Amino acid sequence: MRRMVVFLCLISCSCAGLFFVRCTSADDIADRARQLHFSSIVLDTHADTPQRLLTGTFDLGKRDAEGHVDIPRMREGGLNAQFFSIFITGKTLGPPAIQQALDQIDLVRQNIQQHGKDLALATTAEEIRRAHAQGQIAILMGIEGGHMIGNDIRMVRVYSALGVRYMTLAHFYNDEWADSSTDKPAHNGLTHFGKEVVREMNRQGMLVDISHVSDKAFYDALEVSKVPLIASHSSVRAISNHPRNMSDDMIKVLAAKGGVIQINYERNYLSEEYRTAFAAVAGDVSRMEEKFKKECGDDNVCIGKAEIRLEKELTGAGKLPHVSWEKIIEHIDHVVRLVGPDHVGLGSDFDGADMPDGLEDCSKLPKITEALLRKGYSEEDIRKILGGNILRVMEQSEKISKEMQAAQ
Amino acid sequence: MVRAILCTGAFVAASVLLAGAMKADGLSERARKLHFSCIVVDTHDDTTQRLLDSKFDLGTRSSAGSIDIPRMREGNIGAIFFSIWMPSKVTGPDAVNRAIVQIDAVREQVRKHPNDLVLATTAAEIRDAHKQGKIAALLGVEGGHMINSDLGVLRAYAALGVRYMTLTHSGNDEWADSSTDKAVHNGLTDFGREVVREMNRLGVMVDISHVSDKTFYDALETSKAPLIASHSSCRAICDAPRNMTDQMMKDLAVKGGVVQINYHVGFLSQEFRDREKANPELNKTISAEVTKRCADNQSCQLIEGDRITREYVEQGKLPRVEFSKIIEHIDHAVKVAGIDHVGLGSDFDGANMPYGMEDAAKLPKITEALLQKGYAEGDVKKILGENTLRVMTDVQLISRELNGEKQKQESRLQ
Numbered sequence: 174m175r176r177m178v179v180f181l182c183l184i185s186c187s188c189a190g191l192f193f194v195r196c197t198s199a200d201d202i203a204d205r206a207r208q209l210h211f212s213s214i215v216l217d218t219h220a221d222t223p224q225r226l227l228t229g230t231f232d233l234g235k236r237d238a239e240g241h242v243d244i245p246r247m248r249e250g251g252l253n254a255q256f257f258s259i260f261i262t263g264k265t266l267g268p269p270a271i272q273q274a275l276d277q278i279d280l281v282r283q284n285i286q287q288h289g290k291d292l293a294l295a296t297t298a299e300e301i302r303r304a305h306a307q308g309q310i311a312i313l314m315g316i317e318g319g320h321m322i323g324n325d326i327r328m329v330r331v332y333s334a335l336g337v338r339y340m341t342l343a344h345f346y347n348d349e350w351a352d353s354s355t356d357k358p359a360h361n362g363l364t365h366f367g368k369e370v371v372r373e374m375n376r377q378g379m380l381v382d383i384s385h386v387s388d389k390a391f392y393d394a395l396e397v398s399k400v401p402l403i404a405s406h407s408s409v410r411a412i413s414n415h416p417r418n419m420s421d422d423m424i425k426v427l428a429a430k431g432g433v434i435q436i437n438y439e440r441n442y443l444s445e446e447y448r449t450a451f452a453a454v455a456g457d458v459s460r461m462e463e464k465f466k467k468e469c470g471d472d473n474v475c476i477g478k479a480e481i482r483l484e485k486e487l488t489g490a491g492k493l494p495h496v497s498w499e500k501i502i503e504h505i506d507h508v509v510r511l512v513g514p515d516h517v518g519l520g521s522d523f524d525g526a527d528m529p530d531g532l533e534d535c536s537k538l539p540k541i542t543e544a545l546l547r548k549g550y551s552e553e554d555i556r557k558i559l560g561g562n563i564l565r566v567m568e569q570s571e572k573i574s575k576e577m578q579a580a581q
Numbered sequence: 582m583v584r585a586i587l588c589t590g591a592f593v594a595a596s597v598l599l600a601g602a603m604k605a606d607g608l609s610e611r612a613r614k615l616h617f618s619c620i621v622v623d624t625h626d627d628t629t630q631r632l633l634d635s636k637f638d639l640g641t642r643s644s645a646g647s648i649d650i651p652r653m654r655e656g657n658i659g660a661i662f663f664s665i666w667m668p669s670k671v672t673g674p675d676a677v678n679r680a681i682v683q684i685d686a687v688r689e690q691v692r693k694h695p696n697d698l699v700l701a702t703t704a705a706e707i708r709d710a711h712k713q714g715k716i717a718a719l720l721g722v723e724g725g726h727m728i729n730s731d732l733g734v735l736r737a738y739a740a741l742g743v744r745y746m747t748l749t750h751s752g753n754d755e756w757a758d759s760s761t762d763k764a765v766h767n768g769l770t771d772f773g774r775e776v777v778r779e780m781n782r783l784g785v786m787v788d789i790s791h792v793s794d795k796t797f798y799d800a801l802e803t804s805k806a807p808l809i810a811s812h813s814s815c816r817a818i819c820d821a822p823r824n825m826t827d828q829m830m831k832d833l834a835v836k837g838g839v840v841q842i843n844y845h846v847g848f849l850s851q852e853f854r855d856r857e858k859a860n861p862e863l864n865k866t867i868s869a870e871v872t873k874r875c876a877d878n879q880s881c882q883l884i885e886g887d888r889i890t891r892e893y894v895e896q897g898k899l900p901r902v903e904f905s906k907i908i909e910h911i912d913h914a915v916k917v918a919g920i921d922h923v924g925l926g927s928d929f930d931g932a933n934m935p936y937g938m939e940d941a942a943k944l945p946k947i948t949e950a951l952l953q954k955g956y957a958e959g960d961v962k963k964i965l966g967e968n969t970l971r972v973m974t975d976v977q978l979i980s981r982e983l984n985g986e987k988q989k990q991e992s993r994l995q
């Protein structure tokens with residue numbers, strides 16, 4: 174807060190009552206923001222866009238009226254590196270989970286091939302930089318939920334070989350070896366096997382993602398992992414007290430080991446007011462969700478659309494408050510104050526969550542850069558938040574993976 | 582006189598023998614030199630089953646089976662296709678899971694032996710490995726049932742390095758008939774043809790070993806790339822449905838394909854096959870004995886099956902088959918299909934080997950036998966590996982064309 178006051182004062186002092194100059198000054202920031210944003214590597218670590226690809230009718234190359242991510246809007250928002258989430262429900266286990274995950278990986282790879290001019294599959298920081306230099310959007314893959322390895326450590330190697338670069342240890346439900354933050358603990362964090370999985374991920378250069386996992390599983394992973402952890406799409410619990418978010422202590426120890434928390438834009442995770450209001454109508458919502466599931470079957474996009482409609486209804490009826498995109502800035506700023514600018518980044522949860530007002534899709538991303546500039550952040554720090562921090566962790570992971578493989 | 586004549590005769594015979602031996606020594610020398618300067622490619626080995634046993638190490642000379650790094654070195658195998666295999670009855674996501682795990686097992690062996698092995702997916706990579714003094718390890722999926730009727734899974738295999746797929750194993754799968762099952766699809770189904778086209782696009786060789794004759798012809802018609810028979814022999818010599826007729830070999834050759842001769846005694850020798858057929862109880866006894874020794878351990882079953890068969894041969898219950906039968910098949914295939922269309926697909930670690938070809942270390946004998954038969958060195962080289970390398974290159978070029986890379990290059994040039 175203090176930083177912002179100083180900054181505003183600096184502007185008004187230098188503008189010294191000249192309306193004309195002041196206008197230019199404001200535009201200067203907008204210009205500087207645009208230039209900064211569009212020259213940076215903007216790396217988002219979590220979008221559920223593969224769920225839309227599964228419909229078979231969605232074309233990544235065309236601007237879509239729905240959803241949050243497609244190539245035209247990525248271009249517009251300067252989003253030039255995106256992790257696509259490989260996700261199937263935590264209720265699917267064993268060989269069927271493996272086959273479905275393989276299919277989704279293939280789907281992403283096929284789409285990248287189909288849009289070879291715009292997209293490039295990337296598996297290293299270097300490949301992201303190369304894609305950026307060539308004007309291509311780097312697409313990366315993350316597996317959202319440890320259940321997709323079918324309780325078989327060898328699948329970590331297979332997914333890594335297919336280009337997957339992070340795995341979220343659990344999703345909404347506990348898997349066979351890690352507790353979820355939204356399920357009853359069954360393993361007291363990570364099992365012995367779960368720790369082995371983390372070590373194998375280190376060896377394979379697959380980032381350990383602790384979004385969705387229980388606090389205990391987070392601390393267990395932190396202890397075991399030789400590579401800094403990431404939270405691919407989690408926000409700050411001090412602002413919205415949701416189990417999916419991270420406490421200040423968790424953020425501190427994550428940062429102490431070099432990790433990064435990638436802020437999630439989901440309204441529930443951004444706003445305490447929204448979260449409590451939502452909890453109050455949760456009974457209605459879950460009843461409605463049962464209904465959606467009946468209507469939509471396995472079609473996650475259909476369910477998503479119905480949820481958005483319901484949310485709009487509830488917001489219109491005053492049962493849910495509006496959440497502004499500026500909440501994202503508040504979360505970023507909280508982390509920066511807590512642990513400095515090296516440990517926070519962007520993990521939108523596009524196409525998998527309800528976006529706040531003003532950040533309806535990825536084309537709106539330049540607003541984040543502008544807001545941070547206005548808040549007095551240095552260009553260097555903003556570049557880190559936009560993508561530099563996660564690139565640093567990827568490079569560390571690549572180095573440690575090489576060392577571990579050579580040591581064998 | 583009579584005696585003297587006899588004596589002279591004996592003397593003459595002795596000197597001929599001596600000269601023959603000297604000549605043979607010169608030939609052996611030439612054969613060794615030739616063999617160890619060639620890239621020897623073997624397109625089918627079931628060694629992967631042994632890799633699933635955590636105690637088995639490819640780097641250590643084993644007293645059982647036919648393949649390990651020391652013996653591959655001794656026999657100068659330059660490139661080996663490790664077969665990803667499970668019985669046809671394993672289907673659905675389980676088959677996918679098990680195949681993936683086997684692919685991983687091969688990749689891990691390559692990682693564990695970086696000085697000896699390198700994973701290869703193209704002819705160029707095989708040549709590179711050869712230059713570096715390493716053995717190229719490749720992957721082939723033996724049986725279309727392992728894709729669970731899902732082209733996404735096929736693409737995942739290709740992405741993991743798989744470079745051929747045998748359209749079926751011993752049983753029909755969902756989209757292709759096997760040569761050892763009752764025909765239900767009349768060859769390839771429409772989806773089966775789609776699989777073949779996708780394989781062409783991905784640069785995965787279409788392997789027609791194990792498939793029914795009709796499936797072979799359907800694949801030949803559909804495929805834009807030459808086919809291989811990764812481990813099949815000549816039906817004209819041994820009338821097994823797993824072998825190829827002269828006509829099939831001719832048609833395969835016309836489209837640039839290669840038949841890779843299988844060393845299994847039951848596919849090499851009509852006599853062996855007849856005796857087996859005449860005594861069906863024998864196979865049952867062998868199967869029972871194998872099950873007794875191995876339960877459901879596949880690698881044990883394959884190794885012990887070979888061992889027990891040998892025991893039966895020693896006991897005179899089955900005829901002895903010499904390795905020279907391999908040469909007979911190669912020679913027949915060369916006469917029928919042409920010198921550019923024959924190669925080696927041993928079926929080591931998955932079949933019953935003939936006498937004299939017990940393991941990979943014995944491979945130089947093939948080179949020597951072919952030279953002895955009067956084959957030119959260049960022709961021997963083709964059989965040992967160059968024919969397979971040519972098909973791999975062709976398949977890769979066609980894959981690139983199908984992916985439109987050629988168009989892109991052209992538009993760049995303009």
Ligand SMILES: [Zn+2]
Pocket residue numbers: 317385406525
């Ligand atoms: Zn999530």
Ligand SMILES: [Zn+2]
Pocket residue numbers: 723791812
């Ligand atoms: Zn076979």
